[in-house]
Amino acid sequence: MVKFIWFLLRSLSPGWNIRRTMPRFSEQLYYNGVRAVPIVVFASVFVGLTTALQTGYQLMGIVPNYFIGMGVGRMLLIELGPVFAAFIVASRSASAMSAELGSMRISEQIDALETMAIDPYHFLCLPRIVATTISLPILVAVMEVVASLTGLMAAQALGISREAFMYGLTHFVEVRDFIGGMVKAVVFGLLIGTSGCYYGFYVEGGAQDVGKATTRAVVLSAILILVSDFVMAALIFSR
Amino acid sequence: MIRVHQLSKRLRGEPVLEDVNLEVPDGSCVCVLGRSGAGKSVLLKIIVGIIPPDSGQVSYENQRLNFGALADNRQIIMQTGFVFQGGALFDGMTVGDNIALPLRERTNLSEQEINERVGRVLSRVGLAHSVRLKVRELSGGMVRLVAIARALVTEPKYIFFDEPTTGLDPLLKERVLGIIKDLSRNGRSVLMVTHDLDFARQIADQIYIMKAGRVYLVDRNVKKEDYE
Numbered sequence: 441m442v443k444f445i446w447f448l449l450r451s452l453s454p455g456w457n458i459r460r461t462m463p464r465f466s467e468q469l470y471y472n473g474v475r476a477v478p479i480v481v482f483a484s485v486f487v488g489l490t491t492a493l494q495t496g497y498q499l500m501g502i503v504p505n506y507f508i509g510m511g512v513g514r515m516l517l518i519e520l521g522p523v524f525a526a527f528i529v530a531s532r533s534a535s536a537m538s539a540e541l542g543s544m545r546i547s548e549q550i551d552a553l554e555t556m557a558i559d560p561y562h563f564l565c566l567p568r569i570v571a572t573t574i575s576l577p578i579l580v581a582v583m584e585v586v587a588s589l590t591g592l593m594a595a596q597a598l599g600i601s602r603e604a605f606m607y608g609l610t611h612f613v614e615v616r617d618f619i620g621g622m623v624k625a626v627v628f629g630l631l632i633g634t635s636g637c638y639y640g641f642y643v644e645g646g647a648q649d650v651g652k653a654t655t656r657a658v659v660l661s662a663i664l665i666l667v668s669d670f671v672m673a674a675l676i677f678s679r
Numbered sequence: 680m681i682r683v684h685q686l687s688k689r690l691r692g693e694p695v696l697e698d699v700n701l702e703v704p705d706g707s708c709v710c711v712l713g714r715s716g717a718g719k720s721v722l723l724k725i726i727v728g729i730i731p732p733d734s735g736q737v738s739y740e741n742q743r744l745n746f747g748a749l750a751d752n753r754q755i756i757m758q759t760g761f762v763f764q765g766g767a768l769f770d771g772m773t774v775g776d777n778i779a780l781p782l783r784e785r786t787n788l789s790e791q792e793i794n795e796r797v798g799r800v801l802s803r804v805g806l807a808h809s810v811r812l813k814v815r816e817l818s819g820g821m822v823r824l825v826a827i828a829r830a831l832v833t834e835p836k837y838i839f840f841d842e843p844t845t846g847l848d849p850l851l852k853e854r855v856l857g858i859i860k861d862l863s864r865n866g867r868s869v870l871m872v873t874h875d876l877d878f879a880r881q882i883a884d885q886i887y888i889m890k891a892g893r894v895y896l897v898d899r900n901v902k903k904e905d906y907e
Contacts, residue, residue, distance in 0.1 A: 460784060548767040551729050555761035556781040556833075557753050563784070 447641070448634045451565035464567040472533045472568070472633075473575030480528055480579045481586050487524055488587030491515055492594035505600045509608025512591040517617040518677065521584040523669055526628035529576055530661035534636035537568050538657035541640025542650035550641070565641060569633035576629030577622050584621070620676040624669060631664040680704055681726065681837060681868065686735030688721060688892075695721050696732070696892045703837070708859060708869040710879035713889035719872035720764070720841055722889070726870065727761055727839060728752050739837070757785060760830030764842040766822035768814045768829070774801070775810035778829045785833070800828045803861075805854055820851040827858060838862055840871040844878050856881060 495511040541564060544550050553560040588609065595605045639653040639660070681703040688696040695718045703709045713719045724730045726737050731746035738744065739758070745751040768777045775797050782793045801807050804824040809817070817825065823843065830838055840859070844852050859882055862869055873879055879886055880900075888896040 544769075547765060548763045549769055551724065552761070552763060552767035554729050555727050555756065555759065555839075556784070556829075557756040558781065558784045 456562040468571035484583040484586035488590030492591035496598040505604040506608035509605035510612035513609040522624040534661040537636030538640035542643035565637040572633030573629035577625040580625040635661040707884040710883035711872040717889040718892040760835035766826040
């Protein structure tokens with residue numbers, strides 16, 4: 441854990457040039473953010489449908505119908521949006537980063553950077569970690585919008601009026617819910633980027649070890665998402 | 680002058696280098712000869728500061744490498760060029776971008792100056808028309824030549840070669856030999872690790888033979904029996 445934190449701080453440490461880093465950062469933002477939009481939208485459709493169906497199944501007839509809109513909205517903003525999007529990005533980006541950096545390590549490309557007096561932490565890890573940290577909140581926002589719309593569709597299919605659903609969604613969702621979800625997304629992004637880079641960067645051996653590092657990166661990302669989700673839920677949403 | 684003094688290194692508990700001493704005088708070509716597993720590549724990586732030794736020192740012009748804080752060695756490392764055995768090129772980039780990388784990251788040269796330098800150094804290794812090729816489109820020999828070009832583009836004072844002739848056909852070997860001879864003639868210091876005795880004899884001002892992590896013989900005129 442100490443080495444993991446040291447790695448994160450070392451990667452984000454000062455001494456890098458913004459002009460030189462920007463092209464690599466843009467490339468990572470495109471891969472980890474823009475290219476992830478289709479899969480996030482696809483997942484969001486079903487997250488919204490399922491959340492509305494499950495909420496309706498449990499609450500319809502017990503509470504007023506607008507509670508379904510409130511439940512769907514708050515669940516998406518506080519929990520489901522950030523966590524589902526984080527799992528998608530972890531399975532997609534942490535594995536890719538680990539495999540890429542691991543291959544670079546065993547083919548001596550990272551050593552080559554050092555022999556060229558180029559800091560490999562700043563050259564390789566910084567753009568990836570920052571890009572994941574910035575792109576995840578945006579992906580979470582996309583997921584929340586799409587899932588809310590499909591949640592509305594599912595609610596209408598259950599016989600809940602559009603007006604009732606939207607009333608619950610807009611009147612009982614607090615700014616703190618949205619900001620709390622975004623804070624979670626930023627932290628998840630930071631942890632996913634760091635996990636992916638960490639295991640790839642320190643690979644030793646051959647192709648088999650790159651495979652193992654990739655598995656570890658995804659598993660660690662998933663564990664860190666769940667643990668930090670609990671910690672942040674306790675800090676942000678405890679009354 | 681590069682001085683290596685009493686260098687020792689263990690990897691996974693096994694000694695890889697033991698009390699290695701070595702000197703590379705300015706403008707000379709020194710070869711470290713040894714079979715696979717003799718510790719040659721580890722020695723080279725310690726000399727350029729990639730791997731820290733367990734004990735011993737490396738100094739460039741009496742300035743010691745600081746293995747505890749590699750950032751302190753930036754001024755020294757900027758005077759070195761390293762040619763890896765497998766090339767260690769970035770396969771997502773073109774040949775030109777690979778060679779330009781140290782210039783773009785370390786200098787404030789304009790793109791025009793960088794392109795001119797890249798063109799010059801590619802001509803020098805005989806690949807003048809390959810600037811736009813992707814690394815994955817290159818043959819093994821071309822990869823080695825591009826790696827040499829990348830090491831030379833910053834005009835370093837010290838150049839290190841890790842097995843520069845492995846897997847090369849005789850013609851390419853000749854070309855690499857010519858490049859290294861040119862470097863020596865132009866006052867660059869060259870340190871090369873290889874297991875190619877004939878190549879070393881053609882080029883080296885001094886040959887160190889390594890066996891099981893130790894320098895076993897230092898001579899200019901090494902015979903085949905010495906090596907075996």
